[in-house]
Amino acid sequence: MSTQDSQQLAHSSGYALLSDRVMARISGPGTDKFVQGQFTQHVDEVTSERSLRAAACTHKGRAYCLTRLVRDDEDLLMDFDASQAEATMNHLKKYLMLFRGTSLEILPTARIIGLIGEASAASVAGDSAHALTQPGQTLQVGDSHLIRIENTADKAARYEWWQPTGEHPVPDDIPELAVEQWLASSISAGVPWLTEASQETYVPQMLNLQHLQGVHFKKGCYTGQEVIARMHFLGQLKKSLHRLSFNNTQQPPAVGAKLLADGKNVGEVVNAVMTGEHKGEMLAVMRHDASANALSIDGMDEASIKLEQLPYAVPEQQPSDT
Structure with a gap:
């Protein structure tokens, strides 16, 4: 990698398909009560216009899952690290059994796309994207959700584009970035993620x-x-x-x-x-x-x-x- 590439790695405009993450849907009458009892976030504050991060923790307060909550009509969407998704869901389903008629399922065709740069967001959502100025602000784009997240240290704007059906193509004018560039932007923004080696390690x-x-x-x-x-x-x-x-x-x-x-x-x-x-x-x-x-x-x-x-x-x- 050249010096020029390295200087631009964390803040190049473009998109990255976050193939290391999977999307899940919680639906049914016990959705909000289940999430309220297992995650660090107040579920009432997750709305169609506001998405928030959350953690699921052990009884000792150690996080085994870092996720984002997205309101999708009456349901909630969340994301898991692909390599840990099965184990995480199996653990959560032990508590979900208490809520009859409520389910937690992976969406096999869903995808999450990371976007860097205001121009990338505008290509996806038009001028409406400019209204997203603070982390957590969310805009519905058809049946998908465009979410403003934390800027990099160099103040490059970042977004996540959640597609429950995976049917929205990325506009041709947005260049593709390597996943490593997206991960570098997350580190620059001070946003961590858990791996198998760091699960149940930190409050x-x-x-x-x-x-x-x-x-x-x-x-x-x-x-x-x-x-x-x-x-x-x-x-x-x-x-x-x-x-x-x-x-x-x-x-x-x-x-x-x-x-x-x-x-x-x-x-x-x-x-x-x-x-x-x-x-x-x-x-x-x-x-x-x-x-x-x-x-x-x-x-x-x-x-x-x-x-x-x-x-x-x-x-x-x-x-x-x-």
């Missing part, structure tokens, strides 16, 4: 989900709520998601690779992608008191690490006055 706040419209602290009881609420209201969060760049390596660090400061483990890699020759970006959950130290990656002594700014505020990462 949602450690992944900054409360700053990504993913946690509602005033809703009723749900699985894992006690731990999540205690961490929030008692100020017990000691580590959270940071964005970092790395250089002088031919491959990205593995998920779960340890971050070291003065030889001590201060965090671990959540997501990483190469953005150019010998360089890339990553998201890592790291102790707040370690961010000012010189960092290294365990087992990658040649790599240099630099802390980068997230495009949204994380007050918990600021030094305490006390």
